[in-house]
Amino acid sequence: MEPTRADRLAAYVRRMSIVWWLRAVLIGGLILTSAVGGVAVYFLATVVIPLPVEPGQSLAMRNLALALTLVPILVAVGTVWGLAMTAGLADWVRQDRPPTDEEKIDLLAVPRRLFWMHAVLWSLGTAVFAAFNATVSPVLALTVTQIIGLAGATTSSIVYLLTERVVRPLARRALATGVPTRSRVRTVAGRTMFAWVLGTGVLLWGSAAVGLATLIRSDDVTVRQVSITMLVLGSIGFVVGGFTTYAAARATSDPVRGLRLALTRVGGGDLDVRIPIDDGTEVGMLQAGFNEMVTGLRERERLRDLFGRHVGDDVARAALAEGVSLGGEARHVSVLFVDVIGSTTLAVERDPEEVVSLLNRFFQVVIDEVQAQGGSINKFEGDAALAIWNAPLPIDGFEARALTAARRMARRLAGEVPGLEAGVGVSSGRAVAGNVGAAQRYEYTVIGDPVNEAARLTDHAKTVPGRVVVNAAMLDRAGPEADHWVEIEPFLARGRQAPTRVARVTGDD
Numbered sequence: 001m002e003p004t005r006a007d008r009l010a011a012y013v014r015r016m017s018i019v020w021w022l023r024a025v026l027i028g029g030l031i032l033t034s035a036v037g038g039v040a041v042y043f044l045a046t047v048v049i050p051l052p053v054e055p056g057q058s059l060a061m062r063n064l065a066l067a068l069t070l071v072p073i074l075v076a077v078g079t080v081w082g083l084a085m086t087a088g089l090a091d092w093v094r095q096d097r098p099p100t101d102e103e104k105i106d107l108l109a110v111p112r113r114l115f116w117m118h119a120v121l122w123s124l125g126t127a128v129f130a131a132f133n134a135t136v137s138p139v140l141a142l143t144v145t146q147i148i149g150l151a152g153a154t155t156s157s158i159v160y161l162l163t164e165r166v167v168r169p170l171a172r173r174a175l176a177t178g179v180p181t182r183s184r185v186r187t188v189a190g191r192t193m194f195a196w197v198l199g200t201g202v203l204l205w206g207s208a209a210v211g212l213a214t215l216i217r218s219d220d221v222t223v224r225q226v227s228i229t230m231l232v233l234g235s236i237g238f239v240v241g242g243f244t245t246y247a248a249a250r251a252t253s254d255p256v257r258g259l260r261l262a263l264t265r266v267g268g269g270d271l272d273v274r275i276p277i278d279d280g281t282e283v284g285m286l287q288a289g290f291n292e293m294v295t296g297l298r299e300r301e302r303l304r305d306l307f308g309r310h311v312g313d314d315v316a317r318a319a320l321a322e323g324v325s326l327g328g329e330a331r332h333v334s335v336l337f338v339d340v341i342g343s344t345t346l347a348v349e350r351d352p353e354e355v356v357s358l359l360n361r362f363f364q365v366v367i368d369e370v371q372a373q374g375g376s377i378n379k380f381e382g383d384a385a386l387a388i389w390n391a392p393l394p395i396d397g398f399e400a401r402a403l404t405a406a407r408r409m410a411r412r413l414a415g416e417v418p419g420l421e422a423g424v425g426v427s428s429g430r431a432v433a434g435n436v437g438a439a440q441r442y443e444y445t446v447i448g449d450p451v452n453e454a455a456r457l458t459d460h461a462k463t464v465p466g467r468v469v470v471n472a473a474m475l476d477r478a479g480p481e482a483d484h485w486v487e488i489e490p491f492l493a494r495g496r497q498a499p500t501r502v503a504r505v506t507g508d509d
Contacts, residue, residue, distance in 0.1 A: 062132075063129070063132070063133070066128070066129065066132055067129075070125060070128055070129075071125070074121045074124065074125055077121065078117060078118070078121050081117055082114065082117060085110070085113055085114070085117070086110065088103070088106060091103070092174075093170075093173075098177045099174045099177070101180035102180075103174070104174050104175065104179075104180040105180050107167065107170060107171060107174050108167075108171060108180075110163060110167050111160050111161075111163040111164040111167060112160070114159055114160065114163050115156050115157070115159060115160035115163075118152070118155065118156040118159050119152065119153070119156045122148065122149070122151075122152025122153075122155070122156060123149075123152065125148060125152070126144075126145055126148040126149050126152060129144050129145075129148055130142075130144055130145045130148075154240055157195065157244055158240070158243070158244065161195060161244055161247040161248065161251070162247075164247075164251060165247065165251070171277075172276040172277065175276075175277035175284060175288070176276065176277065179277060179284055179285055179288045192245075192248050192249075192252070195244040195245055195247065195248035196241070196244070196245060196248075200240070200241030200244070200245070252283060255275075255283045255284075255286075255287060256283065258275050258276075258287075259275065259286065259287065259290055262275045262290065262294075263290075266294060266297070271294060271297055271298045271301060272298075273294055274291055274294065275287055275290060275291065277291070328432045328433055328434020328435070328436070328447075329432070329433060329434055330430055330431070330432055331390060331391050331430070331431065331432075331433050332390060332428070332429065332430050333388050333389060333390045333391045333398070333428065333429070333430075333431050333433060333446060333450060334375075334388070334389040334390060334398050334399050334401070334402035334426065334427070334428040334450070334474070335386065335387070335388055335389075335402075335426070335427050335428070335431070335446065335450045335451050335453075335454040336370070336375070336386070336387040336388075336389075336402055336405060336406055336424065336425070336426045336454060337384065337385075337386055337387075337424070337425045337426075337451075337454040337455050337457070337458045338366055338384060338385050338387075338409065338422050338423070338424045338425075338458065339383065339384040339422060339423055339455075339458050339459075339462075340359075340362065340383035340384065340420060340421070340422045341421040341422060341423060341462050341467075342421070343382070343383040346358070346420070358417060358419065358420050359383060359420075361416065361417050361420075362383075362413065362417050362420055362422065363380070363385065365409060365412045365413055365416055365417060366385050366387070366409060366413075368412075369405045369408050369409040369412065370387040370405050370409075372405070372408075373389070373401035373402065373404050373405040374389065374395045374398070374401055375387045375388060375389045375395075375398075375401065375402065375405060376388060376389075378444070378445065378446060379443075379445070384458075386446075386451070386454075387402075387405070388433070388446050389401055389402045391431075391433035391446060392433060392444065397479070399428050399474045399477045399478055400477070400478040400479050400480075400481040402426050402428070402474070403426060403470060403474060403475075403478050403481050403482075403484075403485065404481055406424045406426045406468050406470060407468065407481075407484055407485075407505050409424060409468075410422075410424055410466060410467055410468045410505065414467075421462075421467060422467065423458045423459065423460075423461035423462035423467050423468075423469075424458060424461055424467060424468040424469075425453075425454045425455065425456070425457025425458035425459075425460070425461050425468075425469055425470070426454060426457065426468075426469075426470040426471065426474065427449075427450040427451075427453035427454040427457060427470070427471045427474075428450055428471060428473070428474050429448065429449055429450040429453070430448060430449075430450075431446050431447060431448025431449065431450050431451060432446070432447045432448055433445070433446045433447075452495075453471065453493060453500065456491075456493040456494060457469045457470065457471070457491070457493070457500075457502065460491050460493075460502070461504075464488070464504050465504065466504050466505045468504055468505050469488075469491070469502050469503070469504055470485065470502065470503050470504075471500060471501065471502065471503075472485075472487045472501035472502055472503040473501060475487075475503060483506075484505060484506055485503040485504065485505060485506060486503060486504060486505075486506045487501060487502070487503045488502055488503060488504050489502075490502060
């Protein structure tokens, strides 16, 4: 059903909501940080940091007038600049397509670019206020530079960390198709140090600068002023430093926690795990590598499953554990051969779909009974199948198991697949089992007299009641299973000099 116009509009709004949220945070963040930064500057200048001159009513009013004029201009410039910076971010979201590598790189660069945008605007404001107060006192201009620079560096760092957090949902969507190959990968150590320098290091530098200025102007500064300065700067450093460090730590710990949980699921056998890539540092590369690893494991499991379906689970496990080598070994095996009676007539008289359905039901019964008794299907040959026991892995009581499988198989085929009859022959003896072929293409097979005899017994079984004939010598080693079988007239197989003792299922079965 084609989506309606309202559905398309709702989908568009959902796609664009992340972008609109990002741009709203950009504008709101610029205004809020400017306001908070202005309040911080006023507080530092009037209460915390000792000024080299008495501010006076006239100087304070002139600085206030300059702030009321300059700050709106800088906010307007920052808003236009930020909107232009993020204008292209919405293209791939609006068009509902995967982003290009260039668009991914631009998106991941948004926090860094917004940081530098705020830093530039704060630097401009610092320069203007420093020049304005230099007419009063060069030392005052230096002190104002320290105060505004301190507030600007701190607020810019907070903008960086908050923007990185806000961008994460959009980054998760963009990086779902992979990490851009040409981007310069940022390190976790670099992000952590960046957060420390801007959140704590700058304040420590400010405290050191205040201490140096106090030493130089020791006659003009009271102990109370120094105490207040250290107390306030230390508190700001504790709060802001803790916040920036926490934000940086969460930026790393959240995706790492997601990786740990995903690994636990993979360890439990769930290979459908896929974690979102939402980090532009090495952690993002780790997330992408994890997804590639799980994809590889999923592909390997699929191939192992297909391999096992073709050669049997036992052969597949042995090949995966020990590798593949051409050659074989002599083993005592039991071989079961089952073949449909009148398959040519069946194919001519019935529809292809019906024939395929009958054969699928037939083979399902064969596979179920062989696997239930620990055997493996060695090969399918059109409407026939060959099963073996005791190769490639040894099985206790394999002859009794083969006889049980043949007996139950014949009973189930008669009851569950009406309209299709099959002969079943079972033999046992020494044969060569191993990989035959070439390194590029090989097949695990069993070669020897038991295989040939099982095929001959299958042809004979098509004329015997119950449709199952086995080599009677197996009954001597079958234990209680032998009670279900009875010897019949010996059978002279084609190419044999002497008749073979054979048995069929008793009438009770």
